[in-house]
Amino acid sequence: MTPEEKLGKLIRQRREEKGWMLQELCDKVGMNYVHISYIEKGIRVPSEEAIKKIAEVLARDKKDEEELRTQLLFLLAQIKAPKEIRNKLKLKQQEDSHFPISMPSEFIRQLRQDLKDNDIVLLEKHGISRDMIRQVFVGQAALSRADVIKIAKILNKDVTDYLVKAQYIPDELRELLDNKTLLMQLFRSLKQIPPESMDKTIKAIEAILNAVLASNMKGSSGRDSKTS
Known part of the structure; x- marks a missing residue:
């Protein structure tokens, strides 16, 4: 579920908790019916000012209003975070037991550049076979997060850099x-x-x-x- 969908779902749940029809919410916050409907469906994104109004009318009390406003603003911040930054940081989490069938091309290029013939022997001593490396290079296998860390340490390379290029979250x-x-x-x-x-x-x-x-x-x- 995207941040847009989560934001819309939260607003819809709070509206239904009040027992209001969509038009009632529109009247209370002074917003267009179609616009609110699209927000609840995750198609449109409300402004910060709209979020404050929505939180004010949907809250159970003052304390809840602050908490709801914070939740909605947090989701809005996730939506508006520049896409270029998310792509730059490559912060896509992968669990060791559920890693992809191939490694990112940026990681493969870096490993090819760093790996020397005598390093293969060291990797094999630590349980990473020559055949595994060969399959990684041709896109037929993937390394777990633990193996990426192990390789970086064996090659005396920056662990965080390797994790980011492998699209794992650094510690x-x-x-x-x-x-x-x-x-x-x-x-x-x-x-x-x-x-x-x-x-x-x-x-x-x-x-x-x-x-x-x-x-x-x-x-x-x-x-x-x-x-x-």
Whole structure:
């Protein structure tokens, strides 16, 4: 289900919970019937101002109004996040037990470039066969997330870079992606940047991710020092 569909479904569920027909909601928020109908179907996207009005009339009380408004704005932020950024980061999660039948071409090119003949022996010692690598190169097999990490470490390459090119979510991003408050702030910030300033947007994203990575590394070193 897309963010548009989730947003529309949430509005429809709250309207039906009130026992209202669609026209009643239109009258209360001062919006066109067709427009609201398309929003509920996930075809159109409401403005922030419309979301505030909808949350106000559909909420059970003041506290619920704030929570509903936050939910709707979070979904709106997901919808309006620049598509170029999502494509740039390649944050498509894949579970180890459900990986695709082939690897992304960008990952294959990088692995071909990095892999030397003597590295094959090292990979085989760690359970990744020569035949498996050959099948990956011709698009007939895929590596699990664990294997991608293993290969990056064996080749002394950046693990995060390998995971992104393989379209797996890097460890450093999992906590960030699960944190709705941080994501909400991130998407709101992105909306302030005009579309023509995409380079600035990408740099802003990279700065945030680098900060998350640095924070995680600092936390890990702190734990290591305590352990030692």
